[in-house]
Each structure stands twice: as C-alpha cells, then as structure tokens.
Amino acid sequence: MASRLNNIIETLRQKHLQSPVGRWEGLEEEDKPNCSICNDKEIVIYRVHKDTEWQWNETLQSCVPVSRVLEVDYHLGRVCSPEDAWEWHDSYSERCSCVKQKSIKNLLQSSEITEQFRKHEFKSFVTEGKDQVIKDAYQCAQEYITDFGDINRSRTNSIALLGQPGSGKTHLLTAIANHLMINKQISVLYFPYVEGFDDLKDDFEKLEEKMNRMKKVDMLFIDDLFKPVGRSRRPRATEWQIEKMYALINYRYLNHLPILISSELTVDELEDIDEALGTRIYEMCKHYMVLILGEKKRLNQRLS
Numbered sequence: 281m282a283s284r285l286n287n288i289i290e291t292l293r294q295k296h297l298q299s300p301v302g303r304w305e306g307l308e309e310e311d312k313p314n315c316s317i318c319n320d321k322e323i324v325i326y327r328v329h330k331d332t333e334w335q336w337n338e339t340l341q342s343c344v345p346v347s348r349v350l351e352v353d354y355h356l357g358r359v360c361s362p363e364d365a366w367e368w369h370d371s372y373s374e375r376c377s378c379v380k381q382k383s384i385k386n387l388l389q390s391s392e393i394t395e396q397f398r399k400h401e402f403k404s405f406v407t408e409g410k411d412q413v414i415k416d417a418y419q420c421a422q423e424y425i426t427d428f429g430d431i432n433r434s435r436t437n438s439i440a441l442l443g444q445p446g447s448g449k450t451h452l453l454t455a456i457a458n459h460l461m462i463n464k465q466i467s468v469l470y471f472p473y474v475e476g477f478d479d480l481k482d483d484f485e486k487l488e489e490k491m492n493r494m495k496k497v498d499m500l501f502i503d504d505l506f507k508p509v510g511r512s513r514r515p516r517a518t519e520w521q522i523e524k525m526y527a528l529i530n531y532r533y534l535n536h537l538p539i540l541i542s543s544e545l546t547v548d549e550l551e552d553i554d555e556a557l558g559t560r561i562y563e564m565c566k567h568y569m570v571l572i573l574g575e576k577k578r579l580n581q582r583l584s
Contacts, residue, residue, distance in 0.1 A: 443572035
C-alpha cells in the first residue's frame with residue numbers, strides 16, 4: 281500500500297513540475313503570477329494521506345510528512361476518487377521556494393556588487409599552472425567558506441588577501457560574497473575604497489547613511505583598501521579617510537562583525553598608515569590571510 285501510494289504521489293508531483301503554468305494559459309502576461317507554484321502567496325499547501333509517515337525535521341523544528349501532494353491537485357480530482365477523499369483530510373503547508381529566491385535577489389541587488397562581479401565564482405578561478413601563492417589564496421578562500429558558520433561571531437571571523445594587483449584577490453573575495461548571499465542568505469555590502477570615498481566626500485548626508493550601512497551589514501567587503509598611487513606606491517590615505525576607516529573597522533571589530541578585505545599593501549604597511557587600524561585588521565583576519573608577493577608577470581593574471 282505504502283509503495284503504491286508513494287508512486288502515485290511522485291507521478292503527480294512530476295506532472296505538476298512539468299507543466300506548472302498550465303492553469304495560467306490565456307491570461308495576459310502582466311496578470312500571470314510571478315510564481316506559478318504558490319500564485320505569489322508564498323505558501324504552498326499540501327494534502328497528506330492518512331497512512332503517511334511523519335518525521336521530525338531538525339532544521340524546521342517540526343514534523344513533516346514523508347510524502348504529500350499539492351492541494352490544487354487534490355481539488356482537481358487528480359489524487360483520488362471522491363469516495364476516497366476522506367483519506368486525504370490531513371494538510372501540510374510550507375514556505376514556497378520563491379521566498380528564498382526573492383530574498384537572494386534582494387541581497388544581490390542591495391550588495392552593490394555589479395552584474396559582472398556577480399559572475400565571479402570559485403569554479404571560474406583558474407589555479408592550474410599558477411604560482412603556489414595563488415593556489416594558497418584560493419585554498420584560503422575555500423577554507424574560509426567552509427569554516428564561516430563556526431567563526432562568524434568570533435573575533436577572528438574575517439579574511440584578507442593582500443599584495444600583487446591583478447592576482448585574483450577581488451575575484452576570490454567576490455566569490456566568497458556571492459556564495460554567502462546565495463547559499464547562506466548573508467547580507468553583503470561591497471565598498472570599492474577609491475571610488476567609494478570619491479562618491480561620498482562631498483555629500484555628508486549620503487556619507488553618514490552609507491557609513492551606518494557599512495558598520496551594521498552582515499558582511500562588509502572593502503576592495504583595494506588604501507590603494508597605492510603610481511610607482512611611488514604612496515597609499516591613498518588622507519587623514520579624513522583614515523578617520524572614517526578606523527571608525528568603521530573599530531565598530532565591526534568590537535561587535536564581532538566580519539569583513540572581506542583586499543589591498544595591495546602588506547599588514548606592516550597598513551600599520552604604518554594607522555597602527556590601531558592595521559592591528560585590528562590583522563587580529564580579525566590573522567587566521568585567513570594570504571600575502572601575494574613575487575614576480576609581477578607570474579602573479580598578475582591580467583598579464584598572463
């Protein structure tokens with residue numbers, strides 16, 4: 281009985297998945313729901329056969345049926361004959377998968393990561409034939425993702441990739457950011473240091489709003505911190521910029537909020553700019569930090 285019941289349920293589920301929009305044919309495009317499964321109600325209701333086993337789900341902290349059928353199929357007579365309808369009296373509901381997709385879409389849009397950077401993934405990062413330190417950076421980023429759930433609220437919950445421009449630091453950190461948003465629903469805010477401060481320096485109201493967001497977002501991604509200028513490698517670090525970066529990093533340091541940081545500078549060079557700021561970055565990132573130094577032509581992937 282149970283085996284036959286499961287086969288019927290699976291057949292119904294497959295039919296529904298193969299033609300989810302059938303009942304919306306004939307409607308104008310703007311009248312059709314965005315989600316054909318829940319009709320934009322964000323809840324999916326199922327019917328459960330009386331003989332179905334229920335099991336405890338640790339993630340949901342509730343019991344869920346092993347098998348179920350969509351209630352719409354039940355009402356359309358696809359599940360059973362009218363005389364057997366009483367056997368499907370029990371119901372079960374859950375949030376539609378579209379809720380998670382909406383959340384991910386909102387996170388991606390609010391992150392200020394460009395469409396091009398959203399394509400940065402670990403699988404598109406090339407390590408074959410690359411210098412060992414590039415492979416080390418890739419491995420460090422992978423380990424950070426693996427450990428993130430355990431270290432998220434600790435003092436050493438951040439990662440820094442430092443050194444050679446063009447070595448893939450931004451690619452790897454963006455891959456981490458994209459992974460956290462898509463797979464963990466962690467909010468991320470991307471802040472390109474040079475362009476970010478250029479955009480904020482003449483608008484005090486916008487500056488305060490942005491600084492507040494950067495302080496409190498789940499994950500802050502600071503790209504090209506204190507990016508050096510020209511051959512002299514003079515860091516872009518005005519007194520005003522140092523003051524703002526210290527206030528930002530110190531807030532996140534004290535509140536155990538993680539950061540992703542890329543910079544062409546070493547830790548010693550960051551400490552030379554501001555010791556308190558540099559030491560806080562080091563303490564937050566010391567377990568996940570790679571310094572990429574060596575021959576430019578071997579390490580700069582844009583030249584290879």
